[in-house]
Structures are given as C-alpha cells and as structure tokens.
Amino acid sequence: MKQNGELQQILDLAASIEALDSKAMQAARERQEQLTKPAGSLGRLEELAIQLAGISGQARPQIKQKAVIVMAADHGVTAEGVSAYPAEVTPQMVYNFLYGGAAINALARQAGARIAVVDVGVASQLEHPGLISKKIADGTQNMAQGPAMSSEQMVRAIEVGREVFQQQLAQGCDLVATGEMGIGNTTASSALTAVLLHAPVAQITGRGTGIDDRQLQHKIEVIERAIAINRPDEQQPLDVLMKVGGLEIAGLVGVILEAAAQRRAILIDGFISGAAALIAVKLNPRVKDYLIAGHVSVEQGHRVLLEHLGLRPLLNLELRLGEGTGAVLAMSIVESALSVHNEMSTFAEAGVSERAETAEMEER
Numbered sequence: 001m002k003q004n005g006e007l008q009q010i011l012d013l014a015a016s017i018e019a020l021d022s023k024a025m026q027a028a029r030e031r032q033e034q035l036t037k038p039a040g041s042l043g044r045l046e047e048l049a050i051q052l053a054g055i056s057g058q059a060r061p062q063i064k065q066k067a068v069i070v071m072a073a074d075h076g077v078t079a080e081g082v083s084a085y086p087a088e089v090t091p092q093m094v095y096n097f098l099y100g101g102a103a104i105n106a107l108a109r110q111a112g113a114r115i116a117v118v119d120v121g122v123a124s125q126l127e128h129p130g131l132i133s134k135k136i137a138d139g140t141q142n143m144a145q146g147p148a149m150s151s152e153q154m155v156r157a158i159e160v161g162r163e164v165f166q167q168q169l170a171q172g173c174d175l176v177a178t179g180e181m182g183i184g185n186t187t188a189s190s191a192l193t194a195v196l197l198h199a200p201v202a203q204i205t206g207r208g209t210g211i212d213d214r215q216l217q218h219k220i221e222v223i224e225r226a227i228a229i230n231r232p233d234e235q236q237p238l239d240v241l242m243k244v245g246g247l248e249i250a251g252l253v254g255v256i257l258e259a260a261a262q263r264r265a266i267l268i269d270g271f272i273s274g275a276a277a278l279i280a281v282k283l284n285p286r287v288k289d290y291l292i293a294g295h296v297s298v299e300q301g302h303r304v305l306l307e308h309l310g311l312r313p314l315l316n317l318e319l320r321l322g323e324g325t326g327a328v329l330a331m332s333i334v335e336s337a338l339s340v341h342n343e344m345s346t347f348a349e350a351g352v353s354e355r356a357e358t359a360e361m362e363e364r
Contacts, residue, residue: 006155014283017260020054028053034346049341055265055290060342063335065172066113068179068324069255073121073247074139075184082187082219084209090183091124098128104323111331120160121247134160143226147243154242154250161254175265178273179324180248189275191223191244193301195232197308204301237282252276260290269327270297274305295326
C-alpha cells in the first residue's frame with residue numbers, strides 16, 4: 001500500500017494513544033474497596049468504573065453527554081448477491097435515521113444520546129439538513145473483482161471519522177457509541193476478520209440480513225474469492241481494510257482512533273463495529289483499553305472477534321441489527337457503574353462497620 005503524508009498522520013495518531021492512567025485507576029480501586037458493599041460484589045460494574053477512571057484520568061469520572069455516530073456507505077460486493085436486501089435499502093434507512101423512525105432513534109432517545117448520521121459513501125444523492133455529508137465515493141468497488149477502495153479513499157474515510165468525532169467532542173462527548181448502515185457490510189466485516197485472525201472464512205461468516213443456506217455458501221465463496229484476488233497483507237491492517245473493507249468501516253476506525261487519542265470511552269456495537277475496532281487495535285494494542293463491548297451479536301464472527309480482542313460483552317440479547325443499537329442499550333449499564341461508584345457512601349461516611357480483617361478473625 002502506498003505511503004503518503006495523510007496515511008502517516010493516521011499511523012502517528014494510532015501510535016500516540018497512551019496507556020490508561022494507572023494512578024486514577026488505583027484511586028478508583030481504593031474507593032471501590034471503601035464503599036458500603038462486600039468487595040467485588042458489584043462485579044463488572046466495579047471493573048467498568050475503574051476502566052473509566054483510567055480512560056478519563058479522573059478517580060471519579062462522570063458521563064454528562066453521549067453520542068452515537070452512525071456511518072453509512074454502500075458496498076460494491078452486493079452485485080454478487082450476498083445480501084437478502086438490495087443496495088437501495090441503505091439510503092432508505094439513512095433517511096429513516098434522519099426522520100427519527102429507526103430502532104437506533106428510539107433507543108438513543110431513551111438513552112439521552114445524540115445521533116450523528118454520516119454519509120461517507122452511500123451510492124445515492126442524499127439531501128437532509130440533519131445529515132453530515134462526507135461522501136467519498138458512491139460505495140466501494142466490488143471486492144470480489146479487485147480492491148474495495150483506493151488507498152486515498154480509505155485514508156479520507158478514516159479522516160472523516162476523526163473529523164466527525166472531533167465535532168461531537170466540541171459539543172461535549174464523554175461516551176461515544178459506534179453505529180453503521182450499509183447493505184453488504186457483514187461480507188466486508190467477515191473478510192476483514194478472517195484475514196486478520198487467520199481464521200477460515202466459513203467460521204467467521206454469518207447470515208447477515210437473513211440469507212438461507214444456499215446464499216450463505218455463496219457468500220462464503222465470494223469472500224474467499226475476494227481474499228484470493230486481493231491478497232491482503234495480514235501484517236498491514238490498513239492494507240486489509242483498503243482491499244476488503246468498507247468506507248463506513250474505515251470511518252469507524254477513524255472515530256475509534258480519535259476517541260482513544262482524546263481519552264474518551266468507546267462503546268462498540270456489533271460485528272461491523274467490531275471489525276473496525278479490530279483494525280484500530282491492530283494499529284495499536286492500547287486502543288483495546290478504551291473499548292467497551294456493548295453486546296455480542298448473533299453473527300458468529302462477532303463472538304470470535306470479541307474473544308480475540310479479550311472483550312467481554314455487557315449484553316447478549318440476540319441482536320443482529322447494527323445501527324449502534326446494542327451499544328446504545330449498554331449505555332445505561334456504563335452510567336450505572338459510575339452512579340454507584342460516585343454516589344455510594346463509604347463505610348466511614350455511612351458509619352457502617354467494615355468486614356473484620358482476616359488476622360483479627362483468626363485471633364478470636
């Protein structure tokens with residue numbers, strides 16, 4: 001893959017992402033030990049509070065404003081018949097987001113999160129005052145015949161993600177969720193994941209929008225052909241992204257890298273968001289510490305991907321919609337973790353006796 005200045009900036013950004021703040025995490029851990037509960041009794045909520053302290057650098061972090069960024073783009077590989085739905089559904093659903101009628105709209109309203117809908121590569125001309133129009137191309141090329149996009153297109157898509165997150169940050173954003181829309185994007189995500197995890201395509205590839213057994217076998221064959229034709233370099237995650245990825249996936253890579261660089265927690269959604277997270281972590285393993293897996297999808301590749309990343313999902317609701325739905329559903333859990341962390345009394349504050357120390361118990 002050709003190196004250029006913009007590409008180097010992305011690599012430099014990834015390299016700049018720092019480790020979590022160990023002092024803030026230790027302070028949060030000590031507070032957890034002092035709260036009026038048995039140690040460890042709030043399980044994952046305690047872990048989340050400590051992780052968020054490390055991300056923010058604050059022993060008692062707060063989440064005041066939340067956003068979900070929905071990246072939308074089309075995929076040329078749909079010409080191979082890999083989806084149960086036609087490509088026309090992508091722009092139709094983008095308008096549904098913009099008019100507030102999709103699942104992500106209902107869930108974001110409940111969660112109190114803003115939605116940023118971004119056209120990074122929809123193969124239609126979209127017009128709406130609420131749309132963030134950053135179109136790079138009318139979808140990717142058919143990856144079963146050659147690279148999905150050029151290096152320049154990929155870099156621009158990553159930059160779009162960075163810019164959109166920076167805009168959200170300027171409005172106030174303590175927690176960001178990743179979402180997407182693009183018919184054909186489980187095909188791209190399966191290809192990315194299979195290459196980067198050295199896994200058989202059949203192990204990673206699921207039914208996406210609901211294809212039958214015959215269509216699933218065809219989808220697997222298309223992905224295997226795309227990998228064979230493009231020969232992506234598994235040691236170069238951006239080469240893999242360029243050859244068998246998607247514009248919205250590249251956009252989410254930019255969101256994740258920028259959010260981690262700005263020390264913000266990132267709630268990742270399903271398989272497509274997971275594929276973007278995998279790319280980002282391959283660029284810098286420290287990115288993983290900024291990620292929270294909102295849920296595990298029924299897409300079989302998502303479970304494999306999360307296990308590889310060492311991320312335990314907060315929810316398992318058998319979702320496979322995308323849009324950011326699982327990530328936004330998990331926002332309340334993340335906020336609950338901080339509510340108990342910040343608002344519970346310590347033993348000293350409440351005048352409650354602490355558990356007797358082991359040594360004292362042995363003396364009695």
